[in-house]
Amino acid sequence: MAIMQLIKTRKNWGSVGNVLQIFASNVFILGINVLTGIMIARYLGPEGRGEQAAIIMWPQFLAYCLTLGIPSALVYYMKKKDGNQGSLYITALYMSVILGCAAIVIGAFLIPFWMKGYSQEVIEFATWALVMSPIAMIGTVNTATLQSREEFHLYNVSRYFPLIGTLILLLGLVTIGHVTPFYTSVAYLFPVLPIALWITFKLVSQYKVSQSNKFTSGKKLLSYGIRSYGTDVAGTLSGYIDQILVVGLLSPASLGLYVVSLNLSKILNTIQNAITSVLFPKASGLQHTEAIQLTFKVYRISTLVTIIVGAGVFLVAPYLLILLYGQSFADAVPIFRILIFQTAITSLSWILSQGFMSTGKPGVVTIIRMSTLGLNIVLLNILIPLLGTEGAAISLLITSVVEFTVIFLVYTLNNHIKLRDFIVSKKDISWLLQRFRSQRLQLKEK
Structure with a gap:
C-alpha cells in the first residue's frame, strides 16, 4: 500500500510510473482475492466453492462474449484524439447496455441446459445472477475509457473497491454465520454495481449524454470492433472455457479444486495486466515502427521479470496453497504447478499481441486466438474425461505454447523480426535502470 500511495501521488512518472501504479494495485487486488478465496474455501470446502464459482462465472463470461470488440475499438479511436471522444463513449455506453441485456436472454436458456449436474436451487440462483451482465458490460466500456484518458488512478480504484466491498460483506457473513454458496455469490456480484454507476456518472457528466455523431461513432466502433471481436471472444473463452467444460463434465468439488488452482496461478497475471493496460493505449498513439519497437522492448523486460517471479511462485506457492486453503485442497497442487507455466506463456503472448x-x-490476433481456441476446445473435450482437472490444465498449457509459437512465426516471417529481438539484453536492463534513476532524481528534486 505504501508503494501504491507513493506512485499515486506522482504525476510525472510517465509510462513506467503508470505500469508500477497498476502493478502495485494488481498486487493489492491479488492479496484481497487470495484472502476472500481462503475464507470461502475454508467455510464451503471444494464442493461449495465449486457451486459458488459456477454461479458468479456466468454474468461476466456472457457479457465479455458479446462485447463486439467495442472496448478495444474505444481505446484505439479515443487515442487518435479526433475530437469525438464524448460521442464515442456515449455510443459505446448505449451499445453495452443493449448487449448486456442480450447476455441475460442467452444465459437464461443456456444455464439450465449446461448445469444439469447441479441442484435446481443453484441453477435458479445462477440464472438470477445474470442481471449483473449489463453492469459487467458497462464496466468494460468504462475501463477502456479510463485507460484511453490515462486516468490510471481512477482505473485502479474501479478495480479494487468492489473487492474491498466483497471482503467486508464476507466478513459480515462469517460474523453472522451465513456463509453459503448463495450469500457469498451476492457478496462477489453486488459490490460491482455502485462503483460502475459512480464511474459512469463521472464520465457522462464530463462528456454529456446529448452527443452528436452517434451514428458515425457507432460505425467507427463496429468497424474496428468486429475485426478485434474474435480476439475478445477468444480471450474470454480461453479464460472460461475450461471452467465451463469442468462444470458440464465433472462434479462441483472438481470445479472447486480447479478454480482455487487457477486463481492462485494468476499471480503472474499481475505483471502482464499492468503492462498491457499502459502499453496498448501508449502504442496506439505511435507510428507503426515505434509501436513495434516499444512492444518488443516491454516484452523482453517482462520476460525477465516473469521468469524470476514465476520460479519463486512455482517453488513456494504449492505449499502455501495447502497451508492457506486447507488439506482438502491438496489435490489442487499438481494442477497449480501446470497452470503456473501456462499463465507465464499466455501473459507473454498477450504482451506481444x-x-x-x-x-x-x-x-491478426483474432485469427491466431480463434485458431488456438478451437484447438483448446478439442483438447479439453479429450483430456478432461481422461485426466479430470489435470487434463484441463494440460490442455491450456499446450494451447498456450502453440499460440506463442504462432505469434513468434508471424513476427519473424511477416514483420521480419529477428530472433535476437525476442531475447532480453543488457541494453534493455540499462534502459529500465535509467528510467528508474530518472524517476528517483525527479523525486529528490521535489
Missing part, C-alpha cells in the same frame, strides 16, 4: 492491436491489425 499488443503490437498488432496498436498498429490497427487486430484481425
Whole structure:
C-alpha cells in the first residue's frame, strides 16, 4: 500500500510510473482475492466453492462474449484524439447496455441446459445472477475509457473497491454465520454495481449524454470492433472455457479444486495486466515502427521479470496453497504447478499481441486466438474425461505454447523480426535502470 500511495501521488512518472501504479494495485487486488478465496474455501470446502464459482462465472463470461470488440475499438479511436471522444463513449455506453441485456436472454436458456449436474436451487440462483451482465458490460466500456484518458488512478480504484466491498460483506457473513454458496455469490456480484454507476456518472457528466455523431461513432466502433471481436471472444473463452467444460463434465468439488488452482496461478497475471493496460493505449498513439519497437522492448523486460517471479511462485506457492486453503485442497497442487507455466506463456503472448492491436491489425490476433481456441476446445473435450482437472490444465498449457509459437512465426516471417529481438539484453536492463534513476532524481528534486 505504501508503494501504491507513493506512485499515486506522482504525476510525472510517465509510462513506467503508470505500469508500477497498476502493478502495485494488481498486487493489492491479488492479496484481497487470495484472502476472500481462503475464507470461502475454508467455510464451503471444494464442493461449495465449486457451486459458488459456477454461479458468479456466468454474468461476466456472457457479457465479455458479446462485447463486439467495442472496448478495444474505444481505446484505439479515443487515442487518435479526433475530437469525438464524448460521442464515442456515449455510443459505446448505449451499445453495452443493449448487449448486456442480450447476455441475460442467452444465459437464461443456456444455464439450465449446461448445469444439469447441479441442484435446481443453484441453477435458479445462477440464472438470477445474470442481471449483473449489463453492469459487467458497462464496466468494460468504462475501463477502456479510463485507460484511453490515462486516468490510471481512477482505473485502479474501479478495480479494487468492489473487492474491498466483497471482503467486508464476507466478513459480515462469517460474523453472522451465513456463509453459503448463495450469500457469498451476492457478496462477489453486488459490490460491482455502485462503483460502475459512480464511474459512469463521472464520465457522462464530463462528456454529456446529448452527443452528436452517434451514428458515425457507432460505425467507427463496429468497424474496428468486429475485426478485434474474435480476439475478445477468444480471450474470454480461453479464460472460461475450461471452467465451463469442468462444470458440464465433472462434479462441483472438481470445479472447486480447479478454480482455487487457477486463481492462485494468476499471480503472474499481475505483471502482464499492468503492462498491457499502459502499453496498448501508449502504442496506439505511435507510428507503426515505434509501436513495434516499444512492444518488443516491454516484452523482453517482462520476460525477465516473469521468469524470476514465476520460479519463486512455482517453488513456494504449492505449499502455501495447502497451508492457506486447507488439506482438502491438496489435490489442487499438481494442477497449480501446470497452470503456473501456462499463465507465464499466455501473459507473454498477450504482451506481444499488443503490437498488432496498436498498429490497427487486430484481425491478426483474432485469427491466431480463434485458431488456438478451437484447438483448446478439442483438447479439453479429450483430456478432461481422461485426466479430470489435470487434463484441463494440460490442455491450456499446450494451447498456450502453440499460440506463442504462432505469434513468434508471424513476427519473424511477416514483420521480419529477428530472433535476437525476442531475447532480453543488457541494453534493455540499462534502459529500465535509467528510467528508474530518472524517476528517483525527479523525486529528490521535489
